[in-house]
Amino acid sequence: MLLKIVFLALLSQVAHLAGDDFTYNGFNGVNLTLDGLASITPNGLLSLTNDTIHGQGHAFYSVPQKFKKYPADNVLSFSTTFVFGIIPEDPTLGSAGFTFVLSPTSDLMTQGSPNYFLGLFNMTNNGNQSNHIFAVEFDTYNSPEANDINNNHVGIDINGYISKKSYPAGFTSDEDGKFHDLLLFSGEPMQVWIEYNATDMQINVTLSPLWTPKPKNALLSCSVNLSSIILDQMFVGFSASTGTIYTYQYILGWSFKVDGKVPELNLSSLPPLPRIKKKAKILSLWLPIALLVFVLITAAVTFVVLRRKKFSELHEDWELDLDSTRLSYEQLYKATRGFKDENLLGIGGFGRVYRGVLPASRVDVAVKRLSYESKHGVRESVAEIVSLDKLRHRNIVQLLGYCRLKSELLLVYEFMPNGSLDNFLFSKGEQTLDWGQRFHIIKGVASGLLYLHEGWDQVVIHRDIKASNVLLDSDMNGRLGDFGLARLYDHSAAPHTTNVVGTLGFLAPELARSCKATTSSDVFAFGAFLLEVACGRRAIEPSKHDEIEEVLVDWVFENWKMGMIHETKDPRLGDNYVLEELDLVLKLALLCSHPSPSARPSMREATAILNGDLALPPLLQE
Template sequence: MAKNLTFFLALLSFLLPAASQQDGFSYSGFSGGGANSSNISLNGVAEIEHSGILRLTNETSRLLGHAFYPDRLQFKNATDGAAFSFSTAFAFAAVPEYATLGGHGLAFVIAPSKELEGALPSQYLGLLNASDVGNFSNHVFAVEFDTVQDFEFGDINDNHVGIDINNLASNASAAVAYFGYDGKKNELNLKGGHTIQAWVDYDGVGKVLNVTVSPFSSKPPRPLLSFPVDLSPILHLQMFVGFSASTGLLSSTHYLLGWNFKMNGIAQSLDLSSLPSLPQPQKKDHTFVIAVSATSVAVLIAVIVAAVYLFYKIKNADIIEPWELECGPHRFSYGELKRATKGFRDRELLGFGGFGKVYKGTLPDSRAEVAVKRVSHESRQGIREFVAEIGSIGQLRHRNLVQLQGWCRRRGDLLLVYDYMPNGSLDKFLFLDSENQPSNSLLSWDQRFRILRGVASALLYLHEEWEHVVIHRDVKASNILLDADMNGRLGDFGLAKLYEHGANPSTTRVVGTLGYLAPELTRTGRPTSSSDVFAFGAVVLEVVCGRRPIEPRAMPEELVLVDWVWELWSSGRWTDVVDPRLGGYYVREEVKVAIKVGLMCSHPAAPLRPSMREVARYLNGGKGEEVPDPPSPPVDFEGMSPVGFDAFVPSYPSSSFDKLSACSITSGRDVPVSAGSGKVGPLVYSTPHFRASHV
């Protein structure tokens, strides 16, 4: 009797949810109009137009919109916690601002709340934020229809469907397509500006999720994605179901035209012909109709006004050239950056150099703080290096790299938009005579060692772990920026060189910064990952010693930092090189590892330098006695000829000289160095390192 009663209650608990709760609903268009509706919950910029179409986003950058069924639905059996089967069909469209560039995408979502508080736009699709991504406690399930390839989340392309569980890195994804009854796979463009129907079907018994898409009313015979998954641990007993969409630096208007949902059943497909029509793009009439007035004076005034207006519009237009479309969807408008930096006023100036000025800015819509690098008209960097910077850093994702958020070009104005690093650059914390030195400028040894590990990790990513080899070519303390938590981030990819793995880089132009230039560069002019390693070695010694690679105010025997460290290391007095401002508060074994790494990386013979993978391993796990001793530099390194530097500046404000710009590299010839103000004295290049004949 007890067993029968238990079985009856279990059966009743399974059947009642489907009978007692709302087990399905249907929207063939949406009623209400405006921002509010009684039959659907909206937030963000989502609103219902008078035609009955639901617009989730508009052509504004970096915004999000949500639309949810107003009531919770029961998604699980209250007795055993198993997820119910469910099915949904919906019709949507993405109309991009520019025909081939989407921004960003739309997602069908099941979530604990309708508000999705803290969610961000752009690549987060209005679902999560940077700190929530990947957390099991999110209990968010989504199917994304994404029109931007985001490398941070491993997107396969810029036109895909993905199944997301508590994350924006999809558990399964596929390029958008549908199967015909002949078995042929047909590609489908999410950015085409036309209506697409999607079906999401979850089999709670077989624990399989199917996603299907089509431009037609009928459901294709075969799903695009079929993914085995048990949603029981993901879903709560009761959840909200709806949609989220977002825009990024470029925008798309995301529309929802109709929606059917069924719990423990199959949702009926939508008849696309019965749904509201997509708004027709407004035709812009650029012709000026000049009314013929009674007097010639009125006609003349009208012509002058029209001419001035056209001149103003053309002068301030943002013209997008073909090469810009190849650099990814990260383009700001000039007006947006001008407002962000308050007209590029001097008060917002963070710094300047040979390549232009850097301003602090606050983006108008998101209120996010950014750093805007404005390349000057007189800059030697020019359009080629500007494009190279976008191409190399725009797709990189690493916690110890300064993220490039986007760019802008208006005729001769070239602008790059980076994450804002509130603590500035590393050199201002290392050197007592740095300009704008922070009041709390003393870095503890723990902070210094963490910065070195972070930068080493970033260089390893650039050299070996990304899909291409990126050679930074300008690793130095002033290009290592510190975030709010004093973590080191490598920035300024203006000199970065991008190569395919295994390729032989070739260039005859020496670029970089004096004191960080590997010896072989003056002979070959060919940057390699080993030349980056050499520059990193100089940074390591700077961090340990609190001194520049070349210190013109020092005693002659201490002028070149690496020579001085070599001398004290060889005599067993390596503790004498540690920055005295640390007051002896440092971890002896870590300092010893850092000095060894700095000297190994600074070896004049490139083959004897370690790779960044070895460097990262030494810094992250090696003990002082486990890390090999650096090989001694040869007394006379074969092939090294003295090279004169006529424009050496012994007094300079930052941790480095300005960048070299030498196009003729020949043994014994002068290599010009762009320098600021100050007295000029000769510096010769000899083995094994830089030595000054006199200052």
């Protein structure tokens, strides 16, 4: 009898360890698998991120959950509910986001990246069926690369960061039947319910403010068969990342259940979110006059010291060899009025860009702030980027100078009053470009890229050619900009092996094999750029139902094979275009984006074709 009792106790313990449900009202004493920025605070909050930029954090239940029953291969139903809160560095700006995730491994640090990758994927594995990742994202950054709908949305991700379906954050009230917006990074706690019905193959995601009963209508519903995505056993948890600004992302409580109704959380026992403490008064009215004078003197000295520190810059001997224009941080601080939000032009994956006016010359500039967290490769990166200020071409945005701080590199560019080309191509408003303007911009960008490849002292590989990196000056001339990923090498030298970076839809297929950026890989991206301009569509559009339609190059190629290539033009052009020029651009784009590098033209040949100095070679079917 005693042996039976011991056996049952052991069996119960094993069942608990490999259990299919758990509930945490706070995380004190909880054994989770944490990595990266993730930690558990002294008061029991699960903190996924902290005050680190461009970072990632993961937190998983330490034991994998069983999602399939032998011998059936169908996924079991599952549900989870949790309470979260997001506190950003800047209350007006979000940065990346977090996800609830099912993963075959709890070690995502090796395969995930920060920023819009959300700590789940990277440039090379994004979209791979072998990932077996299911995630629900709570995204507070509007990433063009991810085709995000805004900077405050919930999305369902399968094997990649481009959501299968997404919707602005909010809830439909059961009381008035109206939809109410919720700001994910408001600093207020919110509750989420995620439910998968295996019978209907339906995912429902519901969101509401804390203490509000679960709304009857889900925020997001999606039909998907997870049998091929979810494996027999999967880890459940959270993944989060930060971008150019830091964000604290907290989980207050979490409940999970396989094949049954998820247990409810005890909301009253959840740990509170941290609050910003009000600054105490430094001086009190009862202080003696002598003490007041002492404090004022100390404050004045402190102000001087802090001001010097604030405007202190980093100078190293090797920078003397750069022969580039170095501007002081104080100049740039005054030019942008202290880098205030009203001067913010945009936020990208590599930094913020501010508009400014240089105090002495009164020249309009755009100041880009790049952050780095270590000195590894800083010398090479800085030397490579700022050496580009020697480039001189009418279709390249001029780099006017730079400034270095301890953890920042500031690049100063010409200001382009008409912004980026993608605002005209993809905006939902009436703002667009006629065909004459588009063809003029295309030829200008081709001329600038030819200069980079052949017309300068070194070969410059841009590595990120796309409409959002083409800026328009006051005369609507296309100017290629954003050289943050550029690489240089001598004309007689072979390209170096490097990390694969860039934007999906513009990456030449050979990069995954060789990891060597070349002029030919730039030509591939130029081809995708031509299609963006001619078709008025982004290179990747996951909202399209047909798999071929998702990838712009594939879609245009299929239409060309059916003799319908002209049907791919931007509908907003109407009938106001030159058929011969449109035909030339579309076919040249397919030639430039050929899977084989040897079949692509050089930029010299592509420019000659656009200018009518060279005949377009016939296209061959793959």
